[in-house]
Amino acid sequence: MAWSFFVTGLRNTYGLGRSGRSKVLPMILLGMMLLPALILVGVLVQARDVLDLDQQIVAYSRYPVITQALISVFVAAQAPTLLSRDLRFRTITLYLARPMPRSLYVLVRFASLTVATFILVGAPLVLMYAGGLLADLPVGQETGDFLGGLFGAALLAVLLSGLAALVAAMTVRRGLAVAAVIVVLGVSYTAVSTIQGIAVGTGNDTVGEVAGLFSPYTLVNGVQVFLFDAPRATATPPDSTATGLAYLAVALLLALGSVGGLLARYRSVQT
Amino acid sequence: MAVIETAGLTKQYPSVTALDDLDVSVGDGVTGLVGANGAGKSTLIKILLGLVGATRGSAHVLGHDVATEGAAIRALVGYMPEHDCLPADVSASDFVVHMGQMSGLPYAAARERAADVLRHVGLAEERYRPMGGYSTGMKQRAKLAQALVHDPRLVLLDEPTNGLDPSSRDDMLALVRKVGHEFGIAVLVTSHLLGELERVSDHVVVLDSGRLLQSSATTEFMHATGSLIVEVQGRPDADRLLGQALVEAGLTARPAGGALIEVEVRDDTTPDVVRDLTVDLGLGLVRMQERHHRIEDVFREGGAGSVLPV
Numbered sequence: 072m073a074w075s076f077f078v079t080g081l082r083n084t085y086g087l088g089r090s091g092r093s094k095v096l097p098m099i100l101l102g103m104m105l106l107p108a109l110i111l112v113g114v115l116v117q118a119r120d121v122l123d124l125d126q127q128i129v130a131y132s133r134y135p136v137i138t139q140a141l142i143s144v145f146v147a148a149q150a151p152t153l154l155s156r157d158l159r160f161r162t163i164t165l166y167l168a169r170p171m172p173r174s175l176y177v178l179v180r181f182a183s184l185t186v187a188t189f190i191l192v193g194a195p196l197v198l199m200y201a202g203g204l205l206a207d208l209p210v211g212q213e214t215g216d217f218l219g220g221l222f223g224a225a226l227l228a229v230l231l232s233g234l235a236a237l238v239a240a241m242t243v244r245r246g247l248a249v250a251a252v253i254v255v256l257g258v259s260y261t262a263v264s265t266i267q268g269i270a271v272g273t274g275n276d277t278v279g280e281v282a283g284l285f286s287p288y289t290l291v292n293g294v295q296v297f298l299f300d301a302p303r304a305t306a307t308p309p310d311s312t313a314t315g316l317a318y319l320a321v322a323l324l325l326a327l328g329s330v331g332g333l334l335a336r337y338r339s340v341q342t
Numbered sequence: 343m344a345v346i347e348t349a350g351l352t353k354q355y356p357s358v359t360a361l362d363d364l365d366v367s368v369g370d371g372v373t374g375l376v377g378a379n380g381a382g383k384s385t386l387i388k389i390l391l392g393l394v395g396a397t398r399g400s401a402h403v404l405g406h407d408v409a410t411e412g413a414a415i416r417a418l419v420g421y422m423p424e425h426d427c428l429p430a431d432v433s434a435s436d437f438v439v440h441m442g443q444m445s446g447l448p449y450a451a452a453r454e455r456a457a458d459v460l461r462h463v464g465l466a467e468e469r470y471r472p473m474g475g476y477s478t479g480m481k482q483r484a485k486l487a488q489a490l491v492h493d494p495r496l497v498l499l500d501e502p503t504n505g506l507d508p509s510s511r512d513d514m515l516a517l518v519r520k521v522g523h524e525f526g527i528a529v530l531v532t533s534h535l536l537g538e539l540e541r542v543s544d545h546v547v548v549l550d551s552g553r554l555l556q557s558s559a560t561t562e563f564m565h566a567t568g569s570l571i572v573e574v575q576g577r578p579d580a581d582r583l584l585g586q587a588l589v590e591a592g593l594t595a596r597p598a599g600g601a602l603i604e605v606e607v608r609d610d611t612t613p614d615v616v617r618d619l620t621v622d623l624g625l626g627l628v629r630m631q632e633r634h635h636r637i638e639d640v641f642r643e644g645g646a647g648s649v650l651p652v
Binding site for chain 1: 393413417419426427429431443449
C-alpha cells in the first residue's frame with residue numbers, strides 16, 4: 072500500500088499518470104541536467120589523450136553545484152505537485168480516511184520527492200561514470216569518486232526535498248509554493264556564494280566557511296569535501312575537522328528538522 | 343450485531359459542543375442521519391472514522407473501537423466527504439484505481455473493481471477525462487465510486503446530494519438505495535433535507551445541536567401518529583366548543599391552527615366519540631382525517647431550528 076503510494080508519487084513528480092502538460096517541465100529539466108554530462112562525456116572519450124586527462128573534467132561533487140539552478144527549479148515545481156495539490160483539492164481527506172496513518176502519508180510523500188530529486192541529480196553522475204569507464208579512467212579511483220558523488224546526490228536530495236516539502240505544505244497555492252521554494256533555495260545559494268567570494272577577497276576564510284552552512288548546495292559540497300576529500304565547488308570549503316563536523320551536524324539537523332516540521336505541520340491538518 | 347454503536351459520545355471543541363452524550367445504534371441497510379447544518383453530522387462521521395478523537399464516551403464500528411482501531415475501521419469503511427476532494431488533473435478511472443490501491447488492493451484487483459464501481463455509479467466514457475472538467479453530478483459520482491472501490495462493509499456518505507439539481511438528486515438517491523439494498527453494504531447517509539431521507543432510508547436518526555432527537559425506523563416516522571384532524575362548522579366558535587366537549591369527555595384535544603382541532607386517538611371508538619359530540623352540539627362535521635407525520639414533524643416537536651423541509 073505504502074509502496075504503491077510511493078511509486079505513484081514518484082511517477083507524478085515526472086508527470087507520469089497526469090496530464091500531458093505536467094510532463095513537460097520535469098522532462099525538460101531532466102534533459103537539461105543530462106545534456107552537460109553528455110557533452111562532458113563526449114569530450115572525455117574523444118579527447119582524453121589529446122588533453123592528457125586522467126580524471127573527470129568536472130568532478131562528481133561539483134556537478135550538482137554547477138547545475139543548482141535547474142535542481143532548484145525542479146524541486147520548487149514538483150514539491151507542490153505532491154503536497155500542495157492534496158491540500159488544495161482536499162484529496163488528503165481521502166488518504167486519511169484510509170488505513171494509512173497520517174505520519175506514513177507524510178513520510179511516503181517525502182520519500183517520493185526525495186527519490187525523484189535523487190534521480191534528477193544522480194542520473195548525470197551515472198552518465199559521467201559510464202563515460203569515465205569508457206574512457207579508461209582508473210577504475211578504482213573513478214568508482215570511489217562516483218560513490219561519493221552519489222552519496223552527495225542523496226544527501227542533497229534529502230535536504231532539498233525536506234526544505235521544499237516544508238514550504239509547499241504551508242500553502243495550498245501552487246504558484247506561491249513554487250516561488251517560495253525558488254526564493255529560499257536561490258537566494259540562499261546566491262547570498263552564500265557572494266559572501267564566500269567577499270570572504271576570500273578580504274582574507275576572512277572562516278567567515279566563508281560558516282556562510283557555507285546556509286545553502287544546501289554548499290553544505291553538501293562541504294560535507295563531501297570533509298568526508299571524501301572530494302574536489303571543492305566553493306571558494307571556502309571546511310578545512311578543519313571542527314568545521315567539517317559542523318557541516319555534517321548541520322546537514323543532519325536540517326534533514327531531521329524538516330521531516331519533523333513536516334510531521335508537525337500535518338498533525339494540524341483538518342480533515 | 344450493530345454496524346455502528348455509540349455510548350455517551352461527546353465531542354467538545356473549544357467554543358462549541360458538537361456532540362452531546364450521544365447514544366446511537368445503526369444496523370444494516372440504509373440509515374439516514376438528519377440534522378440542520380452544524381448539528382454534528384460531519385463530526386460524528388469523523389469520529390466514526392477515527393480521524394477525530396471523542397472528548398468522552400465510546401463508539402464502535404463493525405465491532406472495532408474507534409479510539410484504538412481506527413486503521414482497521416478505515417479498511418472496512420468507505421467515506422464520501424461533503425466537500426470537493428478530487429484532483430483536477432487526474433481522470434476518474436486512474437483516481438479510483440489509485441484510491442483502491444490506497445485501501446490495500448493490488449493493482450490488478452483495483453483496476454477491475456474501479457471499472458465495476460464506475461459502471462455502477464454511471465460514469466461511462468467520461469471516466470477517462472480529467473475530473474477538473476466534471477459537472478457537480480459527475481464529481482459526486484466519482485466521489486461515491488472511490489468510497490466503494492475497496493468493497494467496504496459500510497459507507498459513510500456525507501451530504502451526497504449537496505449541490506445537485508433535482509433530477510441528479512433523484513439519481514444519486516437511487517444509487518444510495520442500490521448500494522444499501524442490492525450490494526448489501528450498510529449505508530449511513532447524512533442530509534439536511536428531510537424529504538430525501540424519507541425516500542431512501544430504512545431507519546432515520548435525527549440529530550439536533552449534537553443531541554439525539556429521535557432514532558427509529560422510517561416507517562414509524564411515516565405512520566399515523568395516533569391523532570385525528572377534525573374540522574367543524576356551524577357557529578363562529580364551533581372549534582372551541584367541540585374542543586371543550588372533547589376534553590370533558592376525557593380525550594386530549596388541542597387547536598391545530600385555523601379552525602382545526604387535533605384529537606389524540608385513544609382507541610377505536612375515538613372517531614365515534616368525536617362524531618357523536620359534534621352531533622350533540624348541533625355542529626356540522628366538515629372533515630375528520632388521520633394525521634400522518636413527516637420527518638420534519640420531529641423537528642417541530644423537538645423545537646429544532648433552521649431545518650429545510652422538502
